[in-house]
Amino acid sequence: MTAEQQRLLDNANKTVPLERWGPYLSERQWGTVREDYGEYGDAWGYFPFEHSHFRSYLWGEDGLAGISDYFQNLCFCVALWNGKDPILKERLFGLGNYSGNHGEDVKELYYYLDNLPSHYYMEYLYKYPQGLFPYKKLYEENKKRNRLEPEYEILDTAAFKNNHYFDVKVTYAKQHSNDVFIKIDITNRYHRAADITVLPTLWFSNKWSTDEKQIKPVLEYVNNNCVHAWYNRLGDYYFYFTQADDLWFTENETNKEKLNGSANESIFVKDAFHEAVVNNKHKKKLREKKNGTKCAAVYDLHLKAQETKTIYCRLVDGYVDNAFFDGFTNLFDQRKREADEYYNAIIPSSLTEDQKRISRQAYAGLLWSKQFYAFDVEQWINGTDGITPVNNGKKFGRNHDWVHLKNADVISMPDKWEYPWYAAWDLAFQCIAMAAIDPVFAKHQLLLIMREWYMKPDGQLPAYEWNFGDVNPPVHATAAWYVYNIEKKRTGKGDVQFLKRIFQKLLINFTWWINRKDENGNNLFQGGFLGLDNIGVFNRSHHIPGNHQLEQADGTAWMGMYALNMMDIALEIAMHDDAFEDTATRFFEHFVLIAEALNEQHTWNEEDKFYYDVLVMHDGSHQPLRIKSAVGLTSLFAVSTIHKSSLARLTDFKKRITWFENYRKSKNRFWPNEEKSDSEEILISLVPRERLLAILARLLDEAEFLSVGGIRALSKDHEKNPYSVVIDGHTYSIQYDPGDSTSDMFGGNSNWRGPVWIPLNFLTIQAIKEFGDFYGDSVKVEYPTGSGTYLNLRDVAKELAYRNINLLGLDASGERRSHETYNWFYKQPGNEELILFYEYFHGDSGKGLGASHQTGWTALIAELLYEFS
Template identity: 65%
Template sequence: MTAEQQRLKVNALKKVPLEQWGPYLSDRQWGTVREDFSSNGDAWNYFPFSHSHARAYRWGEDGLGGISDFFQNLCFSVALWNGKDKILKERLYGLGNFEGNHGEDVKELYYYLDNVPTHYYMEFLYKYPQQEFPYEDLVEKNRNRSRLEPEYEILDTGVFNDNKYFDVKITYAKHSKRDIAIRIDITNRGKTAAPITVLPTLWFYNRWSYGGLTERPCIKKINNNAVKATHERLGNYYLYFQKADMALFTENETNHEKLFGRPNQSPFVKDAFNEAIINNVNVDQLRENTEGTKFSPVYKYRIAGGATKSICLRLSDVLMDQPFPHGFEHIFATRKQEANDFYAEILPKNVSEDWKQIQRQALAGLLWSKQYYHFDIERWLSTTDDISPLSPERKTGRNHDWQHLKNQDIVLMPDKWEYPWYAAWDLGFHCVSMALVDPVFAKHQLILIMREWYMKPDGQIPAYEWNFGDVNPPVHAMAALQVYHIEKKQKGTGDINFLKRIFQKLIINFTWWIHRKDANGNNIFEGGFLGLDNIGVFNRSMPLHGQMELEQADGTSWMGMYALNLMDMAIEIAMHDPSFEDAATKFFEHFVLIAEGLNELGMWNNEDKFYYDTLAIKEHDPIQLKIHSIVGLTSLFAVSTIDKKVFDKLGDFRKRFDWFEDYRKKNNKFWPNEEKADEETILLSLIPKERLIALLQRILSETEFLSEGGIRALSKYHEKNPYTVNIDGTDYTIQYDPGDSTSNFFGGNSNWRGPVWIPINYLIIQSIKKYGDFYGDNLCVEYPTGSGNYLNLEQVSEELMKRVISIFELNQSGRKAHGDYNWFYQQPGNEHLILFYEYFHGDTLHGLGAAHQTGWTALAANLICDMSENLPPVEQAQEVYEEENEEDV
C-alpha cells in the first residue's frame, strides 16, 4: 500500500473524508449568483471583474492557484505584476456573459499539472505575459464578433509571441495535514531579461463584516520572516517566508471610495497592495503596519532569459525557529515520488506513456476542481452586502423557493472559473471519475447532493445556482452504481451500506419525477431542457401554449434508465438483504411501463427508424419534431442484464417477473427486449433489438453522428437539411452547428447542436458494451456504416473509445483538442500540457466551451482504464502504441 493510499485509508474513517487543507479556493467568485444582491438578478454586471480586486466578497474567496482550509477561513494564493499591467494579477480574468460572443469565457493560460486525493502534493502552472495583459483588446474584439465567428482567445492577441512570458509554477507539498511547504518557480520563457514582482498572499475570508464571527481574525508580524494568523475557529497558523524586499499588511475590506464614492474608514482596504505596488500609494503606511487580515511578502526580480527564480514558504500550525532547515526542499521530491507511486499502483500499466499523461492530468484537474461552496438562500434573500439595499424583487426572484438550501461544503465543480458552482448532473459524472482515485469521496459527494440541505423537501435535486429549479438528467443512480462497481473491483467487496443509503434518497427523487414530470400519467416525461441546453428546435424550458405539451423522448429514456438503475441497485442489495427484493420488482415493473410509453405512444417513427420528441396538441394530431439528435439516442442508455444466479436466490422476484411477462404477452401488451443467452442471462432493454440495430446504423454513420472523435450531439444530416417547425405562427429552425453555439439559449455559452460531448459518449459506449457483452458475435454491425466492415458490439465500443481518446492524444500535428493553437503546444516545455474542454468541435475536434471542465471530461481517464482491459501486457503496450502511430512518428 502506497503512502497516499494509507492516508486515504485514514480519511475513509472520517465523517467527511477530506483533508483540512486543499485546492478549495475558487478560481472566480465575482459574477456569481451568490454575490448578486441586485434587484434584477444581473449577476455579471452587479459584481464585474473590475470590482473584484477592490471589493470584499460575501460568500467565499478566489485566487490564483490557491488553497484554503475546508471552511475557507484562511486562504493562500499568488499575486503577480509584470511592471506593465494596471492591476495586480491576483485572479484569472475572463469575459462576463454579455461581453463574449459566446457567453462567459476565461481568457488565461493555466494548467492543473498534478494532484493527489489528500492534496499532499499539488502542481499548478500559470503563464503570465511580460507585455501588458490585453484586457481591453479581449473585450473589444470579442464584443465585435458575431455568434457565427470563433472566440478571440488570448493566444490570438500576440502577447505570447516569441515566448515573452513567465511560467509561474506553484507547488504544494505537505509535511503533515496542517504543515504545508510551498514553492513558487518563476521561469522566463523569453530570450531577454524581464521584471516581475511576486506577492504570495495570505488572507482571511471576510466573515466579520456580516456577523459571522465574534472577533475579527488577525495576521500579525512575528519577525521579518514570519507572521501569525489567528482565527477563533481555525486557531493559530504561521506563514514562514524567505527574505523579501518588503512585507505589506492590509484588510480584506471593500474600497468604498474607489467603487462607490463613499469614504473609507482607513487606507487599509482590499486593493491596497495593488495601489502600493503599481502606483506607489501608501507604501510606507502598509510597510509600517504590523497586522491586518491580508498579508504579502513582496519579491521583486529581473529574471534573465531562460532563467528561473524560486521562492519557498511554509504554512503551518506549528511555531518553529527553523522553518527552512537544511534539506527542506527534499519534501517536494518525496511527495512527488509518492504521487508517482500512487498513480502507478491504481492506473493501468499496459498503456502508452502518452495515455498515462492524459489520465494523470485529467485526474489532477478533477482533484483541483474541489471547491468550498457557501450559499444560504434564506440569508441571501433577507440580508444585503451593505452596498445595495434590500429589494422586494429579490424576495420573489431567482431561487426564492429554495430557502431550505444551506450549502457550506467542499464540492466537485465543473470548472472553477466558468462554472464555480456545482451542477447536479455534472457532479454525477465527476464522481464516476473520482472513484478511480478516491471512491470514498465520490460516494460522499453523491450522498451530499441528496442531503436535506441540498435536496428540496419534495425530492427535487438542485440543478445549479442560476436556477436551482431547472431539471437535469437523473444520472445519479447510474453514477452510484458505477462508483460502487469501481470500488468493488478495486477492493474485492462492494459497499452495500452506501447503496442502501443512497437508494433511499433516490426513491424520493424518482417519486418527484413521477409526480411532477409525467403530466398525463402515461409514463411519458416532459422534464424541461434536461441539461442539454439548446438541443431542441426551441427552448424546451419555455412555457408552451396551454393547448400544447412537449413529450420528450430523452426525458422518457432518462427515466427508463433511472428505473432500471434502481432495479439493478435493489437486486445488488437484495443479494445481501432480502428485504429489498420487493423494491427490485417495483422498479422492474415501472421500467416495463416506461418502455411501453416510449415505444408505443408515438415517439418512434417507423419510417425514419428514430425516436423523436412529440408536441401533443389538444384536438389535433401530435407533431413529431424530426430532429436527429442525442434526444433520440438516450434510449440506448437503459440496458441491463440479469444473471440466472439472481433468479436462483431471489425467488419472489423471479416469480413476479415470470407472472408479469406472461400477463403482458397474453394481453398483447408491450414487453421490453428480453432474450436468453445460454439460458444464463436475461437482457432488459428500453428498445427492441431491431430498433437498436436501426439506431446503430445512424450512430455509426460518418455522414450522421460518427466523428473522428466520437458521437456528435446532433447529426451532420442537418448540415444540409435543417429542420423547421411552425408553432403558433412562429418558425423554429435547427441545423448542424459543430462549433461554438450560434444560439443565445441559456447564455449561448454551450452547444448541443453538433459538438462531441464526453459524458454522452461515455454513456453510449457503456451501453453498447453492455449489449455486446450479451449478444457477443450473434450481433454484428457495419463500422462505420456503409464500410462493409462488420464488428460485434464489444468491438464497436472499443473503436468508439479509441476515437474519444484520440481527441487528447499527441501526434505529429499536436493534439486535436488544441486545434489551431497547436503551434503553442508544440513549443519546448509545452508538449505535455493538456486542456480538458467542455466539448469538442464536431468536425475538427478542437476544444470549445469551458477550457478546464475536467469534471466530466475526466471520463477520458475512465475510458483509458476500460481500454486497458483489452490491451496486451505492459511489455508489449509501447510497441503496439508506436506501431499504431507509425505514420505520425
C-alpha cells in the same frame, strides 16, 4: 499499500472524508449569484471583474493557484505583476455574458499538472505575459464579434509570441495535514532578461463586515520571515517565507471610495497591494503596519533569459524555530514519488506514456476543482451586502423558493472559473470519474447533494446556482451504480451500506419525477431542461409554444434508465438483505411500463426508425419533432443484464417477473427482456434488437452522428437538411451547428446542436458495450456505416472510446486534435505535455470548445482509458 492509500484510508474514517487544507479556493467569485444583491438578478453586472480586486466578497474568495482550509477561513494565493499591467494579477480574468460572443469565457493560460486526493502533493502552472496583459484587446475584440464568429482567445493575441512570458509553477507538499510547504518557481521563457514582482499572499475571508457577532481574525507580524495567523474558528497558524524584499499588511475590506465614492476608514483596504505595486502608493505605511487581515511577502525579481528563481513558503499550525530546515526541499521529491506510486497503481501500465499523462492530468484537474461552496439562500434573500438594501426583486426573484438550501461544503465542481458553483448532473459524472482515485469522496458527494440542506423537501435536486429550480437529467442513480461497481472492481469489495443509504434518497427524487413530470400518467415525461440546453427548435425548459404539451423521448428514456438503475441497485442490496427484493420488483415493473410507452405510443417513428420528441396539440393530435439528435440516442442508455444465478437466489423477484412476463405476452403487450439459450444472462433494454440496429446504423454513420472525435449531439444530416416546424403560425428551425453556439438560447454558452460531449459519449459507449457483452459475435454492425467492415458491439464500443481519447492524444505529428489552431504553442519546448479538458468538442474538427478546464465530466476519458486499454 502506498503512502497515499494509507492517508485515504485514515480520511475514510472521518465524518467528512477531507483534508483540512486543499485547493478549495475558487478561481472566480465575482459575477456569481451569491454576490449579487441587486434587484434585477444581474450577477454579471452587479459584481463585475473590474470590482474584484477592490471589493470584498461575502460568500467566498478567489485567487491564483490558491488553497484554503475546508471552511475557507484562511486563504493563500500567488499575486504577480510584470511591471506593465494596469492591475495586480491576483485572480484569473475572463469575459462575462455581456462581453463574450458565446457567453462567459476564461481568457488565461493555466494548467493543473498534478494532485493527490489528500492534496499532499499538488502542481499548478500559470503562464503570465511579460508585455501588457491584453485585457482591453480581449474585451473589445470579443465584444464586436457575433455568434457566427469564433471566440477571440488569448493565444490569438501577441501576448505569447516568441515565448515572451513567464512560467509560474506553484507546487504544494504537505509534511502533515496542517503543515504545507509551498514552492513557487518563476521561469523567464523569453530570450531577454525580465523583471517580475511576486507576492505570496495570505488573507482571511471577510466574515466580520456584515456580522457584528463574528470575531475578527488577525494576521500579525512576528519577524521579517514570519506572520502569525489567528482565528477562533481555525486556531493558530504561522506563515513562513524565505527572505523577501518587503512585507506588507492591509485589511480584506472593500475600497468604498472606488466603489461608490464614499470615504474609507483608512488606506488599508483590499486593493492596497495593487496600489502599492502598480501605482507606487503607501508602501511605507503598508510596511509600518504590523497586523491586518491580509498580508503579502514581496519579491522583486530580475530573471535572465531562461533563468528560474524559486520562492519557498510554509503554512503550519504551530511555531517552529527553523522553518526551512536543512534538506526540507527533499519533501517535494518525496511527495512527488508518492504521487507516482499512487497513480502507477491506478493507471494501467499498458497505456502509452501520453495516455498515462492524459489520465494523470484528468485526475489532477478533477482534484483541483474541489471548491468550498457557501450559500444560505434564506440569509441571502433577506440580507444585504451593505451596499444595496434588501429589495423585492431578490425576495421574489431567482431561487426565492429554495430557502431551505444552506450549503457550506467542499464540493466537486465542473471547473472553478466558468462554473464556480456545483451543477447537479455534472456532479454525477464527476463522481464516476472520481471513483477510480477516491471512491470515498465520490460516495460522499453523491450522498451530500441528496441531504436535506440540498434536496428540496418534495425531492427535487438543486440544478445549479443560476436557477436551482431548473431540471437536470436524473443521472444520480446511474452515478451511484457506477461508483459502486468501479470501487468493487478495483478493490474487490462493494460498499452495500452506501447503496442502502443513497437508495433511500433516490426513492424520494424518483417519486418527485413521477409526480411532477408525468402529468398524463402515461409514462411519457414532459418539460424540463434535461441538460441538453439548445438541442431542440425551442427552449424545452420554458413555455412550450401555443401551450401545447411536449412529450420528450429523452425525458422518458432518462426515466427508463433511472428505473432500471434503481432495480439494479435494489437487486444488489437484496443479495445481502432480502428486504429489498420486492422493491427491485417494483422498479422492474415500472421500467417495463416506461419501455412500453416509449416504444408503443408516439415517440418511435417507423419511417425514420428513430425516437423523437412529440408535440401533443390541443386537438389531441401528435406532431413528431423529426430532429435526429441525442434526444433519440438516450434510449440506448437504459440497458442491463441479470445473471440467471442471481435470479435463482431471488425467488420472489424471479416468481414475480415470470408471472409478469407470461401475463403481458398473453395480452400481446410489450416486453423488454431478451434471452439466449446459450447465455447465463438476461438482457433488459428500452430498445428492442431491431430498433437498436436501426439506431446504430445512424449513430455509426460519418454523414450523421459519427465524427472524428466521437458521437455528435445532432446528426450532420441537418447541415444539408435543416429541420423546421410550424406551430400556430410560427416557424421554429434547427440545423447542424458543430462549434460554438450560434443561438442565444441559454445565453449561447453551450451547444448541443452538433458538438461532441464526453458524458453522453460515455453513456453511449457503456451501453453499446453492455449490448456487446450480451450479444457477442451474434450481432455485428458496419463500422463505420457503409464501410463494408463489420464489428461486434464490444469492438464498436472500443473504437468509439478511442475516438474520444484521441481528441486529447498526441498524433504522429505531435499535435492534439483538441488544440487545433493553437498547436503551434503546444509544440514549443516545455509545452508539449500540457493538456486542456474542454467542456465539449467541435463536431467536425474535434477542437476543444466551451469551458477549457471542464475536468469534471471530461475526466471520464480517464475511465475510458482504463476500461478499454
